[in-house]
Amino acid sequence: MSPRTSLLVLLGATLAAGCGAEPVSSGASLGLDVSIERAVADELGAFQVVVLPEGRSRRCAELQRTCLNQQVKQNEALVLQGPDGERGRALRFEAGLSGGAQELGVDIPVGRDYVVIIEALxxxxxxxxxxxxxxxxxxxxxxxxxxxxxxxxxxTAGECDPTFAP
Structure with missing residues (x-):
């Protein structure tokens, strides 16, 4: 078996007031279920997924305050693989919300104690x-x-560019 495996992740994302829709499950892919306030949806272009090791030693509140690339070294992020075979330490998926939902597929290396960061861009x-x-x-x-x-x-909108170098 491959040292990588697909992981299903469901994200109920509310970028302002309100609640997300019920998560949608579709098997062994990284799923993303998003509900976004209209004003913010007009600005939303993509989602970026990054996975860091030693998850329990990291503070989510700190990681969420600004662009992740300003807080961690690029080589700290695990190499991920998208459904199209693209590999990178940060995978970007164009926002294509259909009825408030979007599914994404990501292979995450087998292991323990991770933190998954999903940034809205x-x-x-x-x-x-x-x-x-x-x-x-x-x-x-x-x-x-x-x-x-x-x-x-x-x-927590910020003026930073969240792009990880390839």
Whole structure:
């Protein structure tokens, strides 16, 4: 079996007041269920997924305050693989909300004690940080993994460019 495995992650993201829709499960992919206030949805361009090791030693409140790339060294992030075979320490998915939901697939290396950060990015160039979700992930196994229901995205818009270098 491959040393990588797909993980299902569901994110109920509320970028302002209100509640997210019920999470949608579709098997072994990284799923993202997003409900966004209209004013913010007009600015939303993409989601960026980053996974860091030593998750329990990290403070989510700190990681969510601004762009992750300003807080961690790029080589700290794990190399992920998207459904198209693209590999990187940060995977970006264009926002394509359909009825408030969007599914994404990400392979995360087998291991323990991770933190999954999902950043909401603006559609401007360069993109701006709109907010993020921080989620502790106890383990990823080479066999079946239970879905991770991700925390809502905390709106903390900033002027930083959240882009990780390739």
């Amino acid at each position: 603006s559609r401007s160039t360069p993109p701006r940080f709109l907010g993020s979700s921080c989620n502790y992930l106890e383990s990823v196994s080479a066999t079946r993994n239970e879905p991770l229901i991700a925390a809502p995205i905390t709106l």
